[in-house]
Amino acid sequence: MTAPAESLLLPVPDEDGAPFWEYAARGELRIQTCADCGRLRFPPRPCCPHCGSFASEWRLMSGRGRIWSYVRPHPPLLPAYAAHAPYNVILVELVEEPLIRLAGNLVTSADAPLDSVDPARLRIGARVQVVFTETGGMSVPRWVLERP
């Protein structure tokens, strides 16, 4: 028996999060927004934690943010990740709502490998811009430095 080829893990959209991935497939970063009080919320969920409304829409973001924090994972890792180590995982706070933080990877371009950024360039507060990487049939948000 041959083991299946190892690959990076892919998101598994649930009912609430499915629109996020559908917009990502169009190259749009959209965040669920309360249609009553207007507050953004993430991760997606049925009910607004601020006003209790079940009405929501998906607001288009600028795709800009700042690195709020980061880690550089080292082995032991899943085999597909070990091949890229040491790489980075960043938390990005969105300019529209800094309390919303998305996890992702800082790369040099949408199609660049996970270890494409010199670790010396990782800096909390650095301005980043979203890009979308096609992988495994999905469009996954990653991030590039605004000033490479």
Ligand SMILES: [Zn+2]
């Ligand atoms: Zn609300």
